[in-house]
Amino acid sequence: MSGQHFKGHEVSCCIKYSIFGFNILFWLLGMALVGIGLWAWSEKGVLSNISSITDLGGLDPVWLFMVVGGVMFILGFAGCIGALRENTFLLKFFSVFLGIIFFLELTTGVLAFVFKDWIKDQLNLFINNNIRAYRDDIDLQNLIDFTQEYWECCGAFGADDWNLNIYFNCTDGNPSREKCGVPFSCCTKDPAEDVINTQCGYDIRAKPDSEQKDYINVKGCVPQFEKWLQDNLTLVAGIFIGVALLQIFGICLAQNLVSDIEAVQASWVSLPLSMRLPPHSNKKASTYFS
Numbered sequence: 001m002s003g004q005h006f007k008g009h010e011v012s013c014c015i016k017y018s019i020f021g022f023n024i025l026f027w028l029l030g031m032a033l034v035g036i037g038l039w040a041w042s043e044k045g046v047l048s049n050i051s052s053i054t055d056l057g058g059l060d061p062v063w064l065f066m067v068v069g070g071v072m073f074i075l076g077f078a079g080c081i082g083a084l085r086e087n088t089f090l091l092k093f094f095s096v097f098l099g100i101i102f103f104l105e106l107t108t109g110v111l112a113f114v115f116k117d118w119i120k121d122q123l124n125l126f127i128n129n130n131i132r133a134y135r136d137d138i139d140l141q142n143l144i145d146f147t148q149e150y151w152e153c154c155g156a157f158g159a160d161d162w163n164l165n166i167y168f169n170c171t172d173g174n175p176s177r178e179k180c181g182v183p184f185s186c187c188t189k190d191p192a193e194d195v196i197n198t199q200c201g202y203d204i205r206a207k208p209d210s211e212q213k214d215y216i217n218v219k220g221c222v223p224q225f226e227k228w229l230q231d232n233l234t235l236v237a238g239i240f241i242g243v244a245l246l247q248i249f250g251i252c253l254a255q256n257l258v259s260d261i262e263a264v265q266a267s268w269v270s271l272p273l274s275m276r277l278p279p280h281s282n283k284k285a286s287t288y289f290s
Contacts, residue, residue: 060139105240106244144185148183157222167179200216
């Protein structure tokens with residue numbers, strides 16, 4: 001047996017450190033998003049009164065940071081530590097978790113295409129619920145203003161949707177100065193103005209419909225979003241395909257690494273006992289691994 005060399009399976013360093021490098025960035029980014037979310041909740045006093053998380057009638061945008069950051073943190077941790085420590089349990093968890101996310105994305109895309117009208121109704125309901133809570137949360141308010149400015153729209157299907165908000169509705173009993181108005185983000189932009197006029201939407205819906213279009217964007221955000229999707233279909237499809245390919249690539253890398261680790265473990269178990277000893281503790285074993 002003297003001078004015989006043992007050649008067994010090896011773990012690919014390229015795959016191992018590719019998974020490690022990619023996931024440590026993912027892990028750090030996830031921690032940053034969760035940290036931003038916790039900071040935002042702390043500034044709004046939510047952490048001192050946890051029950052207030054469910055009090056908001058609309059969407060709290062901080063949830064986006066917390067959920068996305070949490071998923072990225074869990075995935076990054078499993079992939080990073082699993083690759084570095086060659087832990088098959090964490091690597092399998094990483095693959096399954098990533099596969100579930102991919103399946104959910106694929107299912108959502110198919111359902112959105114098949115049930116377009118239902119999705120449109122749900123989007124309308126979602127926007128109207130957030131219109132009701134417009135003044136209840138500053139982050140939600142900023143999100144709605146950004147959406148209306150970016151897509152040059154007002155309300156879900158038109159400016160009259162702002163009747164759902166207690167500050168903007170046109171009822172006789174409304175004492176608000178914003179009665180029969182819309183947020184400034186509905187107003188058409190004047191390139192000559194350097195400072196935003198936050199009162200540009202006051203009393204605008206008291207005017208005839210033919211005059212409103214001179215001051216505000218009268219199209220709703222749902223049809224404007226549909227138009228944006230149609231105009232940018234190639235870009236949106238490219239992003240989805242790119243993300244899907246990255247996920248499939250990550251799953252394949254993780255599975256290859258698991259196979260390598262299991263092959264090394266199997267070959268190690270099949271060795272004679274003397275060859276499993278450290279070289280410095282057995283002179284004969286050192287000849288096999290030299």
